[in-house]
Amino acid sequence: MRPVAVPIGRWTWATLVQLLLLANTVLVLYPLVIMGLSAFKSTREIFRNPFGLPARFQLDNFLRVWEGTNFPLYLRNSLVVTTGSVLVILTLGTMAAYALARYEFRGNELLYLFFLSGLMLPLRLAVIPLFIELKALQLINSHLGLVCIYGAGGLPSAVFILTGFFRSLPRDLDNAARIDGASEAQILFRVILPLVRPALVIVGIYNLVPVWNDFFFPLVFIQDDRLKTLPQGMTVFMGQYSTEWAVLFVGLTLAALPVIALYVVLSRQFIAGLTAGALK
């Protein structure tokens, strides 16, 4: 019988709040739904009936894109580059953060600030020196070159987030292990790492999404079509099929799908991970 007791004023407030939130939900989802539905239509149908359901859910467009274009190749390249970069960031970031957070030595603070200086400076503004350097190292037109840039560029945030986590673990943990005769490496791998797994997930997502989505560095460093990443491949694609909207919408939908699928499963980690830099 509760609802009777609720004053009208509060009820209208709740409705108003719901209406506003629903309006924004539509604003966010509607364009994505239209994009997804258009992928099943023919170009003609998209022009004639952009809003309705497709007459029939045809998969011809998907087959055309998957078999007739370099799309699978772009996808694979993005997977290689992103996986490599995130692994480099997690490995090197953990090493540096662990040493900085758990050991006292001369220059510790200075080294920490050295890594953190990268937080304030957008790396893409250093693209000219990077271009010259990578050319000298013969890393132009190479996935390894991209992995190096992303790997190093992701270190400041990784060191920042992970050092905070490592510092929050009690000192007694490693001291106790040391007294038990564990080596320094054993302490890191057996005692500390299992405890910071959530932080590693945060750092991983914090870097995974921007690296997966990055367009700028591939644009500058990759010219060979067979080596292009997904966002970069999309521009090739959009140029090639500019009038065939059915194909374009399939491309866009397929390109958006991996991230959306992962997001549906891990949305809380995504939100925590991607806002990690803005929240202390």
Place this chain on the structure above:
Amino acid sequence: MVRHLPVLAPPAAGGFRLSRRGNRALWLAMLLVPPALFFTVFVAYPIASALVYSFYGWVGVRRTTFVGLANFQRLLGQQPFQGWTINAFWHNVIVFVILLIIQDGLALLLAILLARNPRGTRFYQAVFFLPVTLSLVIVGFQWKLFLNPIFGIVNKLLRVAGLGALAQPWLGQAETALLALILVNAWRWLGFPTMVFLAGIRAIPEEYFEAARLDGANEWQVVRHVTWPLLAPAVTIIVILTFIGSFNWFELPYVMAGVDGPPNRSTDVLGLYFYRTAFGEISAGLQEFGLGSALAVLMFSVILTVSIVWTRILRRREVELA
């Protein structure tokens, strides 16, 4: 850099202790040298080089002679560079101001609504944040198709709603192109400030709200006198991040408009201008590493100076409001 003496050495007997010390120095070196070296080669050294390069003349990718501030003088005082620089810079400022009002303002409203924990909060949070995870290239192309004057759904929706008079070639005319790009950016990013504001509001102790309500404050007064002042740290961060994002703008104008900032450079921003100067313009065939480096240094300086000064000012405001 790695001449460190571990202080944390455990109390142990003579010779054993020495070797343990040596081991630990080696262990620290193993941990620190690879990341430090990697970071130096691919971040620190390139950033430092960008500054040095801006003082040199360039022929293609070859550095020639020291020219002092000549590159900067050309960018800021010599036509046509001066006009391009001012035009692009001005557009970045417009992008920042409009995003601050529309994107961050709307985000604040949504965060305040979500903080009341209405039914479905978790669902709304997940939905609002979704576009933030999508590639700007995908978002840009998607909206480019939607904004197509003839076949795009934006104009079609306007016609269906009886607002056909408002239908126009959004990206094709100088008056609307930049605004259209800004709105697409807001669509993509809205969830980010929303979640940061929401986390900020949730960090405010519940008693403050209760106390205000007990004192008879209405919804608006609670927001104005409790939420807003105590949200100051989140506001600081969002203002700074919006500023940095606006001055790094590149993907959306590149994908939706083009590398020359069409139509008629009405969507040109510093990011595009920098890319064109460094790696070549389709139309003009200009490619100059000296000018490009100088432009990068200018952008570095603006972003860094404004971020630091504003952080100071906004932090002071946090203290005053708290």
